[in-house]
Structures are given as structure tokens and as C-alpha cells.
Amino acid sequence: MHCTQCGTLASPDAKFCAKCGSPIGETEKPTEAQAVTVVVSKPRALWLYIVGILLFGAYAAIFIPAIVGLNINPQVGPGSMFWNGLFFYLWWKRRGRKGWHGALVGSVIGLFAFFAAAFISALIRHGAGG
Ligand SMILES: [Zn+2]
Structure with missing residues (x-):
């Protein structure tokens, strides 16, 4: 050697x-x-399910009053954006993408959902009022 x-x-x-x-x-x-x-740290799927359920609740809080024809509480707008943003953030992260992209997409979807609910609410109230 x-x-x-x-x-x-x-x-x-x-x-x-x-x-x-x-x-x-x-x-x-x-x-x-x-x-x-x-070590690639992915958020656990459990969090996605939990946030998904809370997001569903947020949608219910927005759309149920809208369908009944009640005024949309403006406070649910940021809530919708938050839960959508968080849900899409986790989803994007799990798929190995940049989390803030998902948060951005989710926030925009949340905002649209809020406006859609406000539109439905106005439509129903106008229809009922004659
Ligand atoms: Zn030597």
C-alpha cells in the first residue's frame, strides 16, 4: 500500500x-x-382535513345566510379568505409546491366566495322583495 x-x-x-x-x-x-x-418536511394530512372541515364551516357560514336571503356579515369575508388561504397553503405544501402560492390562490378564492355569497344574498332579497 x-x-x-x-x-x-x-x-x-x-x-x-x-x-x-x-x-x-x-x-x-x-x-x-x-x-x-x-429531510423533506411535509405537513401532515391530518391538518389538511382539520382545516378542510373548518373551511367547510366557513363556507356554510357564508352561503347558508345568503341562500336564506339574509345580509352577509362583512366580517365573514376575511374569515373566508383566511381559511381558504390556510387550506390551499397546506395543500400546496403537501404537493411539494411553494406554500405562499397556495395561500395567495386560496385568499383569492375566499374573496370570490364572499362576493358570490353577497351577490346571491342580494339576488334572493330582491327576488323576495319584488
Ligand atoms: Zn507519505
Whole structure:
């Protein structure tokens, strides 16, 4: 076995080179499997279900009064945007995409849902009022 540093022939059981003192034999390079351990953290599916149920509740809170013909409480608008944003954020993350893209998409959907409910509410009230 030769020294990797100076090329001097060393005895097979030598741990260090007799000439330059470099370690011989087992080089302590980490193997690729040890070096590359990328942990991809995905949000758990459970959170997606929980937020999905809360989102469903938010939709119910928006659309049930709308269908009955009641005024839409403006406070449910930000709530709709929040739950949609959170739901889509988690969904996007689970699919390995950028979470804030999902949050943005969800917020826009939440806003549209709010306006849609307000529109339905106005339509029904006008219809009922004659
Ligand atoms: Zn050497």
C-alpha cells in the first residue's frame, strides 16, 4: 500500500506513513448515503382535513345566510379568505409546491366566495322583495 500523500510504500498494517506521517488505509470520507440526507418536511394530512372541515364551516357560514336571503356579515369575508388561504397553503405544501402560492390562490378564492355569497344574498332579497 502506498501513501496517498507522498507515494512512499508503506507496510499493510501501518496506520501512518513512515516518511510524511499521513494517515494510510481507511480514509474517513463520508459515504454519499451518509452525506445526503435531505429531510423533506411535509405537513401532515391530518391538518389538511382539520382545516378542510373548518373551511367547510366557513363556507356554510357564508352561503347558508345568503341562500336564506339574509345580509352577509362583512366580517365573514376575511374569515373566508383566511381559511381558504390556510387550506390551499397546506395543500400546496403537501404537493411539494411553494406554500405562499397556495395561500395567495386560496385568499383569492375566499374573496370570490364572499362576493358570490353577497351577490346571491342580494339576488334572493330582491327576488323576495319584488
Ligand atoms: Zn507519505
